[in-house]
Amino acid sequence: AQSVTQPDIHITVSEGASLELRCNYSYGATPYLFWYVQSPGQGLQLLLKYFSGDTLVQGIKGFEAEFKRSQSSFNLRKPSVHWSDAAEYFCAVGAGAGTASKLTFGTGTRLQVTL
């Protein structure tokens, strides 16, 4: 069965600083990988996804992520964080083979942005 580990429960960065959120996955085949963002009391918004092809994927709001098969990682990055980026971030892996949308989520990383 697939699993996702997000090692950092809580991260604080200053506005304008760079950001990297870590994600490691366990899955036997080629994974479908996603990053979602959740604001307090809200649902999940998709930031970006990786299905195949270029291992560096661009998403919305200036986010990008890099798939590294050798490290089983899919880390999320942003060069310059804005105060509005404060939220909970979830990495997820899809079951694949016709069920890309059935997701296994990590426990999330809460991002705090200081001004």
Place this chain on the structure above:
Amino acid sequence: DTGVSQDPRHKITKRGQNVTFRCDPISEHNRLYWYRQTLGQGPEFLTYFQNEAQLEKSRLLSDRFSAERPKGSFSTLEIQRTEQGDSAMYLCASSLTESEAFFGQGTRLTVV
């Protein structure tokens, strides 16, 4: 807005009562998913439908839980004889086959 819609947004119920939540997926999305999210955790898969067929149920979905998707459109999730441990955010998502899932804003259930 044509996103995934969930109703109600909040529900407070007494232990032992039955509750039902509704999810309206994005039009023409053939897949519909239910997830449960407890405080400080990521969402956990409960069940999913392809059109009207319920294809998979998680072992988290006890006998007190039932989900339906009549005619392959909206879906309902019913919890019978609610327990305090059922308190959580219930999230619905929809997708086209092999594509990303779009989530609704969730229904927050509080069992008192």
